[in-house]
Amino acid sequence: MSFRALFYPRAVAVYGSVSPGKLGNILINHLVQWGFPKVFAVNPKGLGLNHVPGYAKINQISEDIDLAVIASPAATVKEIMTDCGEKGVQAAVIISSGFSEAGNAKGEAEVKEVASRYGIRFIGPNCAGMINTYSNLAPTLQAYPPQGHTAVISQSGAVGGAVMEWAQSHGLGISKFVSYGNGADLNQIEFLRYLKDDEETKVIALYIENIEDGREFMAALKEVTAVKPVVVIKSGRTSTGQRAALSHTGSMAGADAVYDAALKTCGAIRVESLDDLIDLCKGFSYLPRVLGRKVAIVTNSGGPGVMTADKAEELKLNVSESSAELVAELRDFLPAHAGFKNPIDMTVEGTGDNYRRVIEACLKEFDAVLPIFFGPPYLPTMPIAEGILAAFKGNNKPVFSAMETGLHAAESIKYLRDHHLPNFPSCERAIRTMARMAEYEEYKSKVPNKKSVMPEKSKGLLFERGPLLEPDAMKVLEENNIKVPEYRFVTDKSEVAAAALELGYPIVMKVVSPQILHKSDFGGVELNIKNGEEVLAAFDRIARNSEGYDFRGVVLYPMLRGGREVILGLTRDAQFGPVVAFGLGGIYTEVLRDIVLRVAPVDRPGAEEMIRSIRTYPILKGIRGEKPADLEALAETIVNFSRLPFLYPDLAEADLNPVFAFPTGVIVGDVRMVRGNKE
Amino acid sequence: MSFRALFYPRAVAVYGSVSPGKLGNILINHLVQWGFPKVFAVNPKGLGLNHVPGYAKINQISEDIDLAVIASPAATVKEIMTDCGEKGVQAAVIISSGFSEAGNAKGEAEVKEVASRYGIRFIGPNCAGMINTYSNLAPTLQAYPPQGHTAVISQSGAVGGAVMEWAQSHGLGISKFVSYGNGADLNQIEFLRYLKDDEETKVIALYIENIEDGREFMAALKEVTAVKPVVVIKSGRTSTGQRAALSHTGSMAGADAVYDAALKTCGAIRVESLDDLIDLCKGFSYLPRVLGRKVAIVTNSGGPGVMTADKAEELKLNVSESSAELVAELRDFLPAHAGFKNPIDMTVEGTGDNYRRVIEACLKEFDAVLPIFFGPPYLPTMPIAEGILAAFKGNNKPVFSAMETGLHAAESIKYLRDHHLPNFPSCERAIRTMARMAEYEEYKSKVPNKKSVMPEKSKGLLFERGPLLEPDAMKVLEENNIKVPEYRFVTDKSEVAAAALELGYPIVMKVVSPQILHKSDFGGVELNIKNGEEVLAAFDRIARNSEGYDFRGVVLYPMLRGGREVILGLTRDAQFGPVVAFGLGGIYTEVLRDIVLRVAPVDRPGAEEMIRSIRTYPILKGIRGEKPADLEALAETIVNFSRLPFLYPDLAEADLNPVFAFPTGVIVGDVRMVRGNKE
Structure with missing residues (x-):
């Protein structure tokens, strides 16, 4: 498809009124202001704006137009798209609202039909437009941030716009921005796949409220995260309307838990605030990879050093003690009363040159360094910034700068930013960013092999002969290598x-x-x-x-006795399809909600990860000298169980409760299978 | 003591070199710059600075000096304090370092001795000074924020300084600031008590790393939180050096958990970052009290509204549906496609006047309103700010403004700030602030009655006749109304x-x-x-x-059978003294670490709160139709058990494991008591 026409058009036509304050006017001004060379206005009166020529019809324009930007009333869009199709336009950004979001699904379908007839791919309708800083293209009402390596895909125009604003004020460089609105044609899946191969994009920020095709979304997400990080805000987490009615076992977790499981499975990094989103995009787009958890905290003040070390430990980062060699090296130039062990506290000797030397020394044995600078206003901050930057530039490891953001450090922070070293507004945010970046690398290092665990073909219906009785259900389990008594x-x-x-x-x-x-x-x-x-x-x-x-x-x-009782459940989620749940039986799931969900099917490493991730995992491993449960057999059971909904398309729900996990072997104690609507 | 001399001195003498770049010079410049009228320089050469006269000795000054600010070398401080004492100085701020923090405990003790001889009270040494914006007094190296109602007490000069910086850049008004450094004389306890009655202070921010006398600290904290909120950062949470060796039951929680319990008991609000600290101080000092959990979210954009509602639900705030009356009122002026239910989404009709009308309408039935504004750069933001402010001014309920903080809203945010309505940098931070403010009011509404639960006098030693055997320990429990078999x-x-x-x-x-x-x-x-x-x-x-x-x-x-097995433990913490632990027996504490700590003794409501706060509380209440455990008897047992260490000063540790909690009655199954060093 013509992503080239969308992101790198030769010429753009803007539909909409050019009167001051009207959308067409604003869009044209944006396009011109940010340097896009060939813009044409199209409106009933054929009015232009400043140096932009105006036409009543697009076919009056002699040049080839790749992209149409449409901000005229909803009722006119169908005809506009037809005109565009005749003219050979390949892509459109439909900003106009008044379609399915306002109950006008018919209008939206008509536009889609015209587009598809002419092969036009489009964003919107009801969207906030798009930006490509690499072609000076900004058909949007939103802010235009500096050029950089973060791509933003947003379902909500307002949230996307806010990210653009924040990017601008925090100096986060953007490669591409897309607000896809109703997503009638192009949506987050297409853009994820496009941006995966976009050389200007190092990290993708994604804001979603809902997903139509969860499986396809997961497939796209996995392809991307194998190459570059995706940071996701999924909202609508708790709102009642979005809660799917998962029955029994599954009902212990809301639909949001399914999203959470899906995002986790795909290696996406879920965050809950724009602050975290911006921080991670800064880290991923400007810093080298975080290839381990050993961090040195370098500070000129004890208090913030201790606070940061606390946070680091909480986040399972490793504030390990400086080696004897490092201490010896530091003793050469730091005063005797400095702290050498990590946090490394230079105290009042935190000069720019000492920041540089300490960071350089630490980078030799740590995976990352977090320099903190807190200082009274009379202390010049530029030398510190220069020292931090010099150390960073000389190495290929990440430096998480946390210069305190008071007014007097503004110039230094801008200096760092201008030299492509991000500064984080607080030590806490710097260390949190590091932890999430490390997590992503850990995910990437063990991306499951590409061989799909998806069963190749269906074994047919389960319920051909009416409701499934317990002995029949046991037989199904047996046939699929799940041990039954x-x-x-x-x-x-x-x-x-x-x-x-x-x-x-x-x-x-x-x-x-x-x-x-x-x-x-x-x-x-x-x-x-x-x-x-x-x-x-x-x-x-x-x-x-x-x-x-x-x-x-x-x-x-x-009669089965002993062992530990676990439960396995299967449900079908409206967006993501089959979901498998695992937990210890009884109060552990009922009272403590200690249950883990994954989108099915899961492979062997996935099943092992599920087992490890419940809080009660120590009970399975054996406490007080008990023998561990047979975790291999348990993992195998989860894998086989998670394949059932693909083998039997009419299986809607299944529960194995309990499953007895013995030191040797795992046996199902009871089974329940429910027919779905999908026969 | 002479807090008046410290915070409202008639004249100040500054010890330290007046050469450019030296501390004395900076301090004098600060004092003069921020408008303190009577400053004198004292240094060996008797040099002045600009209009500030200089003297070699303080006794050469003819006027009365209330406060000395000392920034000269450690070795000179003792003599300076003697001179000050002779001159009648009542208070001192000792900024000089090189005392106990550098191994010079002797020097510190000498200074303290001189001060106490002359009745001088002092802050420091090794501190960053202080500020009183209500007397234009700023003997500090740190930034000077605007006048306001937040007081800051900081053990760390750097962290305190950072708060001053942030206050300045975020427009948070400060009443008083104290960096108490080594705290050789005045420390957080004295300042808490002083600020409790300070009329200019509505909220106190406290940064501590360690506390010497935990009991006294708790007493002071309780007195204050009954009157005004205290927001605390306690750092050194996880650092190995600070971990106390709590034995057995107690060992399941580190020393930080004891701090946490102590702060919670006293109604202090613990936060983990400066962001949260600043947000809460903004909320508490500028907004009316949050007297309930019902919040209306008012937005001009769906996405941020949904995100905020999610967060609100997570924080147990109540985003309850608009009443029929409210919907009717809103329908009068909002378009039909607006969202009326809460979040109230005005969509593109989010004009300034509509913000005002919607907020006013909502304040009639909600405890607080959170107006969100997200908008593209072409939309003027001042009318929105004016609308929000007008609605706020006309009511006595809190409005948590969250106008997006992009560059184009800066002017509006400043406008709100200038009119004493804080704006929060993100919806998430606004809603989090509201939740913590509501929590504080809930605490305050049930502040335990003043009658102490502390036992009046010791019953003597437990271990007079050698080690305590189990039958003897059972007898002790029996004598203290704890039921044994x-x-x-x-x-x-x-x-x-x-x-x-x-x-x-x-x-x-x-x-x-x-x-x-x-x-x-x-x-x-x-x-x-x-x-x-x-x-x-x-x-x-x-x-x-x-x-x-x-x-x-x-x-x-x-042989006891049935019931639910709980455990109770007692240990002595180095700072806070006796601490009581409670949890369900077996794996619940061992594997799930589902245990709650409180500083002993606890009263009846405290014991009830302990019982409710474990995750496994539903098990005690009875699941699957089981009868509930006798929670009244259990609470009574906790109360009586928590008194033991006060009745028997030589009791170092005790464990009741298990305690059988039956539907009627509670009986101890086993007891262990260990002698301490404190006989």
């Missing part, structure tokens, strides 16, 4: 004693009926049956409790 | 069967020996003994396992 499905009382004897006492007996879901509440479960007499009595009780229901018999299992 | 201490095998019969089977038998601490590991515990035969055999086994040790006999209890 030996069982006997008995339909008649005369067979029950023999079946029990085959299994060996003690046994468990459960009712089998398509109408009885909550078997325990119903008196449909008998535990710890010890002999033939008890087994017959149990059968009678269950049969009696089932009177008036579709009673198909009972299923017998040997 | 019936028990029999049996020293001879001949008595054991009769004792067991008295208690009733099944019983538990435990070894009693001052040398055997870990009874279970030792084979010193026998559970579930069912009859006389078993009881004799158990006695024999325990006696055999104890061969070679000081075997005093066994203690018998009835």
